[in-house]
Amino acid sequence: MTLFRLDASIRNEGSHSRQLADIVEREWRGAHPQEPVINREIGVAPLPSDAWATAALARYTPEEDRTPEQREAVALAATLADELAAADALLFAVPLYNFGVSQHFKTWVDLVISDPRMGPDREPPLAGRPAVLATVHGGYYAAGTPREGWDHATPWMRRILEDVWKLDLETVELDFTLVGVNPALDEFKDLAEQLRGEAEELAREHGRTLSGRLVS
16 A cells, blocks of 8 residues: 655745644554655655646647657656556645645646646546645634635645545645744634644544545
C-alpha cells in the first residue's frame, strides 16, 4: 500500500500544514509501517511556473515537431501524474495564502491536468481512491464569522480533488494559526487552542481510517 504525500508550504520549520499532515501520516504508518510514501515538495521546491503553458501547448504540436522545452514539460507532467497513479491513498497538505490557492499548488494541478490521463474530459485513474486534504488558515473563516467566505482556496481544491479526479476525500482544516504571531489576534488564544485540538483529533481520525477506505 503506497501513500502519496504533497506539501505546498513555503517553509519547513514552523509549518502548520506540515504538522497537521504529519499527524495523518503517523496514523497511516502505524497501520503500514513498511509501506512506501511518495513525497512531492512543491512549496520549498517549486515547479517551473512556465511548465504548464509549455506542456499544454505541446499537446497541439506533433511529437516530432516538439521543442526540447516542450518535451521536458510533457515529461514532467507525466512524472507528476505517475506519482498519483502509483498511490493507493493520498495526502495533500496545502496552506491558505492571501485568501486564495497557493500558486505552487495551482501550478502543480495545472501541470497534472495537462497529462492526458488526468484531464476533466475522461475518467481519472484516481477515481474512488481515499485521500485527505489538510489545510490551514491564519485567520478564521467559518460560517458566521466576520470573514466568512474569504477562504477562496478550499472549495476550489475540493472541486479538483473530489469532482475532477473523483477522490474519496476527507478534509481537515486548522484555523487561527496566526494567533500568537499577530498581536491583534491575542484575544482569540483560547479559541485557537480549542480549534487546534479539534483539528488534530480529526487528523488522527482521518489517518486511522485512510487505510480502511482503500479501494480493492
